[in-house]
Amino acid sequence: MHYPEPLAKLISELEKLPGVGPKTAQRLAFHIMRAPREDAVRLSEAIAEVRDRVGYCERCFNFSDKPICDICSDPRRDQSIICVVEEARDVVAIEKTGEFHGLYHVLQGAISPIDNVGPEEIRLSELVERLGDGTVTEIVVATNPNVEGEATALYLARLIKPLEITITRIASGLPVGGDLEYADEVTLGRALSGRRKL
């Protein structure tokens, strides 16, 4: 099918987005053509602006539109505990729980030899630097419970050990609302070994 060239270009750009195939890209493009013109202009500007105005917090590497992000500069947050995550979206997920009131450190990835990502490619040395002044007493490692996340957690544990800081790992186990019958063996094994007194 022959689209007008700017429309074909828009469809091919939209297809680069995650989870957007040719059909969805076409639907989105046709929506953009039919929606009020201001909506298209605002979307276009928002995309351009986000890259110009949002960068990374110099301390925790979360997304921020200031040199130091709102969480790092909030005096009410517990400065003695840092939660280490792989991606900025993980900060969003943890903030939503309302269970954590410390600071974050976003590694920007996880150790993955298969993808050529070693400890130097992620923000590990910057984390160690943050531990220098003795304020931090606990590191919660909240990397994903998969091969790369576990490898990163182990590496981190070894790295931090000499500093005599408590290092903890988020629990693995059955998801709330889950069903033993459908749990895989590894998860169920973790749930058993991580059992707690009632």
Added chain:
Amino acid sequence: MHYPEPLAKLISELEKLPGVGPKTAQRLAFHIMRAPREDAVRLSEAIAEVRDRVGYCERCFNFSDKPICDICSDPRRDQSIICVVEEARDVVAIEKTGEFHGLYHVLQGAISPIDNVGPEEIRLSELVERLGDGTVTEIVVATNPNVEGEATALYLARLIKPLEITITRIASGLPVGGDLEYADEVTLGRALSGRRKL
């Protein structure tokens, strides 16, 4: 959760797209933040450009970046037959079949009293105008086989009757690869009444 303001704005703009909820909008926005900067710039420009450079064909009201679209101005297309569709995306769908070699007319909607769309709100009078010079001998009505599409088809049939032009409707029936057991009664009834000699 508190996002940097430009990121929050992008997420809220993305949420306006069809089929994009808060989770998807966040995922897309985070992807745009992490993808190469040129990708974000190109996407932003493509959205802005599509509205500036693509409009509607003056003859058939399909999307076009020229006053008359490529299909209307292609001398190899059969000028005596017009396929009437509701939306530009329907043109794409029909072109993909490779079964139709005539021209199109995009109504830009269907008659729907419930949505306050009457015959004047869609491009019906423009279609009748195109029939004036006697070149067109058949109209294929390919509006959707739902209430609005059928109402539009019936209205169109009455409108065109005095002009002595053949008016046909695309067939309703079982989809290819479908199963009688799962077909609804209306579709199965249509498939029976529309049966053809083998």
